Amino acid sequence: MIPWFNRIPAQRSLLSALVPAVLLLALSCFLSLLYGAGAVGPLEAFKALFNQGSADAYFVVSELRLPRTLVGLFVGISLGVAGALMQAVARNPLAEPGLLGVSAGSTFAVALALVLGASAATLTVSVAQIGALVGCFCVITAARMQGQNRDPIRLVLAGAALSSLLVALTSLLLLYDERAADEIRFWVTGSVAGRGLEQLYAVIPSMIIAALATLYVSRPLASLALGEKVAIGLGHNPGRIRLIVIVCVALLVGAAVAVAGPVAFIGLVVPFAARALVGPDIRRTLWLCLPIGPIVVINADTLSRLVAQPAEMPLGVLTAIVGAPVLLAIVRARRLPTL
Amino acid sequence: MMNTKTHSLENMPPQPQLEGHTTLPLGGESQLLLEHRALRRNAILLAMLALSSIAFLGMGSMVLSPLQVIQALLGQGSELNQFIIQHLRLERLLAAIFTGAAFSLAGCLMQTLARNRLATPGIIGIDNAAMAFAVSSIVSTGISLAPSAMALAGAATATALAFGLAGSSGTRGYRFIVAGIGIGAIAGALTQLMLSQVDIDTANAAYPWTVGSLSARSSSMVYALGIGLLISLIACLIWARRFALLPFSDQVITGLGEQIKKIRVAALSLSVLLTGLAVAVAGPVGLVALVGPELARAMSGYRGIPLIGSAIAGAFIMVVADLVGRTLLSPIELPVGIVTSIVGAPYLIWILVRRSPRN
Numbered sequence: 001m002i003p004w005f006n007r008i009p010a011q012r013s014l015l016s017a018l019v020p021a022v023l024l025l026a027l028s029c030f031l032s033l034l035y036g037a038g039a040v041g042p043l044e045a046f047k048a049l050f051n052q053g054s055a056d057a058y059f060v061v062s063e064l065r066l067p068r069t070l071v072g073l074f075v076g077i078s079l080g081v082a083g084a085l086m087q088a089v090a091r092n093p094l095a096e097p098g099l100l101g102v103s104a105g106s107t108f109a110v111a112l113a114l115v116l117g118a119s120a121a122t123l124t125v126s127v128a129q130i131g132a133l134v135g136c137f138c139v140i141t142a143a144r145m146q147g148q149n150r151d152p153i154r155l156v157l158a159g160a161a162l163s164s165l166l167v168a169l170t171s172l173l174l175l176y177d178e179r180a181a182d183e184i185r186f187w188v189t190g191s192v193a194g195r196g197l198e199q200l201y202a203v204i205p206s207m208i209i210a211a212l213a214t215l216y217v218s219r220p221l222a223s224l225a226l227g228e229k230v231a232i233g234l235g236h237n238p239g240r241i242r243l244i245v246i247v248c249v250a251l252l253v254g255a256a257v258a259v260a261g262p263v264a265f266i267g268l269v270v271p272f273a274a275r276a277l278v279g280p281d282i283r284r285t286l287w288l289c290l291p292i293g294p295i296v297v298i299n300a301d302t303l304s305r306l307v308a309q310p311a312e313m314p315l316g317v318l319t320a321i322v323g324a325p326v327l328l329a330i331v332r333a334r335r336l337p338t339l
Numbered sequence: 340m341m342n343t344k345t346h347s348l349e350n351m352p353p354q355p356q357l358e359g360h361t362t363l364p365l366g367g368e369s370q371l372l373l374e375h376r377a378l379r380r381n382a383i384l385l386a387m388l389a390l391s392s393i394a395f396l397g398m399g400s401m402v403l404s405p406l407q408v409i410q411a412l413l414g415q416g417s418e419l420n421q422f423i424i425q426h427l428r429l430e431r432l433l434a435a436i437f438t439g440a441a442f443s444l445a446g447c448l449m450q451t452l453a454r455n456r457l458a459t460p461g462i463i464g465i466d467n468a469a470m471a472f473a474v475s476s477i478v479s480t481g482i483s484l485a486p487s488a489m490a491l492a493g494a495a496t497a498t499a500l501a502f503g504l505a506g507s508s509g510t511r512g513y514r515f516i517v518a519g520i521g522i523g524a525i526a527g528a529l530t531q532l533m534l535s536q537v538d539i540d541t542a543n544a545a546y547p548w549t550v551g552s553l554s555a556r557s558s559s560m561v562y563a564l565g566i567g568l569l570i571s572l573i574a575c576l577i578w579a580r581r582f583a584l585l586p587f588s589d590q591v592i593t594g595l596g597e598q599i600k601k602i603r604v605a606a607l608s609l610s611v612l613l614t615g616l617a618v619a620v621a622g623p624v625g626l627v628a629l630v631g632p633e634l635a636r637a638m639s640g641y642r643g644i645p646l647i648g649s650a651i652a653g654a655f656i657m658v659v660a661d662l663v664g665r666t667l668l669s670p671i672e673l674p675v676g677i678v679t680s681i682v683g684a685p686y687l688i689w690i691l692v693r694r695s696p697r698n
Contacts, residue, residue, distance in 0.1 A: 142688065142691070156520065157516065161691065165680060165684035165685060165688075168550075168676075169681065171550060172673065264524070313535065314535055316528070320525060328521045331517040
């Protein structure tokens with residue numbers, strides 16, 4: 001009997017990877033409630049969790065750290081799943097919403113809305129999602145325009161160029177309007193600090209739509225991985241699958257960006273880890289992305305609180321430092337895996 | 340393009356005159372080989388640069404006519420005009436010309452070296468790493484090296500990392516470039532981290548510089564860049580003939596009696612030197628390195644390696660971009676990096692998604 005971790009990823013049962021991942025996620029959530037940048041130490045926080053600590057500790061844990069952990073959970077799930085979907089539909093292991101300019105698209109849309117007079121509190125989710133949708137379409141069109149001789153890395157370059165264009169346009173808008181600059185500054189580096197539960201409630205409807213659509217599309221998407229002709233032969237419509245996936249990605253990334261700002265590299269790291277554990281089948285990868293995404297985000301957030309005490313480090317910085325080596329690892333593989 | 344070639348005049352039969360070329364005796368046994376087409380192109384580019392420079396000096400919160408600009412430059416005209424031109428705008432113009440020329444020349448060398456039009460220092464992360472190192476020397480008191488020196492160190496580190504991580508594939512192919520994108524992302528994140536650690540005033544002061552701007556330059560760094568640029572231009576002139584061999588295969592270069600490694604190291608170190616110094620002045624305005632050589636090539640069709648042409652074209656682009664950034668939304672000043680991104684990024688996308696890429 002070969003132990004589960006010695007088997008080829010595709011032979012492992014999904015549960016054997018999913019159960020440890022979920023346990024790890026629970027542990028991460030627990031740790032993120034215990035540790036923080038403030039004066040409330042792990043022991044006090046532990047007591048407060050069981051309603052026994054001081055009132056201060058109880059307030060810090062339940063009002064500050066708990067929402068933050070929940071937001072991290074949500075952001076991790078959306079970015080991880082969006083990354084997996086995007087990689088499946090672009091058939092490119094380097095496709096990542098942050099790298100490809102989808103997050104930059106929603107940032108730009110939010111900045112535009114703010115400049116046009118909206119207030120940061122109300123509009124952002126749907127606006128960010130529309131921006132993400134536009135960015136998504138641009139990049140997928142670029143990917144498809146490359147036709148037969150497509151090279152995974154060219155897409156990343158095109159995405160980097162689109163990102164830098166959108167970032168430049170965003171800076172342009174913000175220079176133009178100081179009020180918008182002031183409102184947007186706090187989330188443009190990507191962070192889950194100080195987010196409240198009400199922001200989370202605002203994105204729940206789109207999460208439900210995205211989840212249902214993902215469930216519906218995962219099987220056709222798996223057949224699309226075998227090639228366009230196979231998918232057509234199995235009775236699926238590749239154009240429609242792609243459209244649904246793009247809308248899903250836009251909903252997820254837009255929601256995540258609206259809540260936490262553009263956090264790069266999560267969509268690259270999470271599906272990479274999931275594929276390494278359970279193989280390339282998108283249906284299995286997606287399930288595993290659900291716990292792995294939050295594990296990465298929550299741990300990165302906890303670390304970002306601890307590294308630079310008593311100040312905090314932006315979450316986006318930490319994910320870039322973690323994610324860029326993964327990008328290098330994928331590229332350094334002798335043969336670029338195609339999806 | 341100007342090339343020097345040494346050969347003994349007595350022992351050789353008179354050389355047939357190359358069509359479209361002129362040879363100028365330089366005294367002794369040296370001759371200067373001038374290609375007419377390259378001369379024409381560089382003359383046109385220089386004229387464009389001169390015109391844009393006059394516009395650059397004339398435009399601003401106080402608009403001066405071209406005549407007034409030239410008078411003020413020559414030390415005539417009213418005192419006020421002389422002060423504005425010579426003390427306020429001239430240094431910025433020099434900074435724009437130097438950084439544009441340096442970025443563009445570095446880009447042209449790197450493109451030739453990697454045989455890939457996309458391999459410019461900005462895209463493979465050298466800019467960002469140089470910026471991260473320079474910011475570290477600005478924000479922290481612990482490191483006492485000058486920002487220029489730190490930027491050079493950063494540029495060299497990033498180049499070494501990109502080559503090391505690309506492994507056996509060398510500079511060929513896109514693996515090298517994506518390794519560079521990763522390095523650039525890490526360096527960008529580190530810059531943000533350092534800026535988030537310092538007090539808000541320092542961070543605000545450093546912000547325009549991190550997107551690429553000429554407003555926060557220091558004159559000592561501009562002079563350092565000028566000296567580096569001069570050295571690099573002379574080196575390029577001397578080595579132009581050897582750099583022109585880089586697009587050929589290794590066997591051809593060896594067959595012609597040149598040492599490939601030496602040429603590559605020379606091109607790479609010049610590129611790193613120029614990028615590091617230019618980043619220390621203006622921050623990462625890397626897309627100039629992509630567009631400048633393209634403009635120089637477009638002026639005369641692709642023939643040879645337009646090193647000098649790239650430098651002039653880059654200077655021209657930078658001057659125009661900064662002029663646009665200063666005047667378009669005045670009184671708000673757009674950092675020049677934003678202007679070049681808005682122009683350069685769509686161009687880069689276009690190169691990437693065209694159906695039949697040339698390289």
